[in-house]
Amino acid sequence: MKNKIAPSILSADFGNFARDVKRIEAAGAELVHIDVMDGHFVDNLTFGSGVVASLRPVTSLFLDVHMMVENPEKYVEEFAKAGADGMSIHVEATHHIHGALQKIKNAGMKASVVINPGTSVDAIKTVLPLVDMVLVMTVNPGFGGQAFIPEMMEKVTELAQLRHEKGYDYEIEVDGGIDDQTIQLAKNAGANIFVAGSFVFKGNVEENISKLRSKL
Ligand code: DX5
Numbered sequence: 001m002k003n004k005i006a007p008s009i010l011s012a013d014f015g016n017f018a019r020d021v022k023r024i025e026a027a028g029a030e031l032v033h034i035d036v037m038d039g040h041f042v043d044n045l046t047f048g049s050g051v052v053a054s055l056r057p058v059t060s061l062f063l064d065v066h067m068m069v070e071n072p073e074k075y076v077e078e079f080a081k082a083g084a085d086g087m088s089i090h091v092e093a094t095h096h097i098h099g100a101l102q103k104i105k106n107a108g109m110k111a112s113v114v115i116n117p118g119t120s121v122d123a124i125k126t127v128l129p130l131v132d133m134v135l136v137m138t139v140n141p142g143f144g145g146q147a148f149i150p151e152m153m154e155k156v157t158e159l160a161q162l163r164h165e166k167g168y169d170y171e172i173e174v175d176g177g178i179d180d181q182t183i184q185l186a187k188n189a190g191a192n193i194f195v196a197g198s199f200v201f202k203g204n205v206e207e208n209i210s211k212l213r214s215k216l
C-alpha cells in the first residue's frame with residue numbers, strides 16, 4: 001500500500017491553521033490529521049467541525065479527522081457536511097462501534113476504527129471487514145509530544161497478517177511519537193499512514209517532512 005504522511009495540526013500554530021496546512025501540502029504530505037478532543041474521552045480540549053469547514057476550501061489534501069470524543073456517532077453528519085474525508089472513531093468511545101462505522105460510510109466518508117494502547121486487536125475483529133482504515137495509537141491519546149510505545153508494533157503486524165489472511169483491504173495508520181526513527185519501526189511492522197505532530201512542526205516543516213519521507 002502507498003506510504004502516506006499525515007501531519008497533525010495539533011502541533012501547528014492555532015492562529016494560523018490555513019497557512020500551516022498550505023505549507024504541509026506544498027511539502028508533499030498526503031493527509032491533514034485533525035485531532036478533535038472533548039475533554040471527556042481525553043483530558044484535553046481542541047476544536048470541532050468549524051476548523052474542518054474552514055480548512056476545506058484551503059486544501060485538496062485528505063482531511064483525516066481523529067475523534068477523541070465520547071459517542072462520536074453524534075457528530076458524523078456535522079463533520080461530513082464540514083468536508084471531512086475520513087473519520088476515525090475509538091472502539092473505547094461508543095457502545096455501538098459497528099453502527100457508528102456504518103453511519104460514517106453512509107455519510108460518504110472513509111470509516112476508520114481506532115484502538116488505544118491498552119486495547120487489543122481482538123476488540124475490533126468483528127468490524128475489520130467494514131473499515132477503510134485501522135488506527136493503532138502508539139501513545140495514549142490526548143496530547144502531542146509523548147514517547148512512542150514500541151510494543152504497539154505487535155498489533156500492527158497482527159493487523160497486516162489478518163488483512164492478508166482474510167482478504168481485507170484497510171490501510172493501517174499509526175499515531176503518536178512518530179519521528180524519523182520510529183517511522184521505520186512502524187513501516188517495517190506493516191503500517192502505511194504515519195501521523196506526526198511535534199516532529200513535523202518543530203523547526204523547519206519542509207525539512208522535517210523530507211526527513212520522514214526519506215525513511216519510507
Ligand atoms: C494524540 C494525537 C496525535 C498527536 C500526535 O492524542 O492523536 O495525533 O498530535 O502528536 P506527536 O506526533 O507529537 O506524538
Ligand code: ZN
Pocket residue numbers: 008033034035066175195
Ligand atoms: Zn491523532
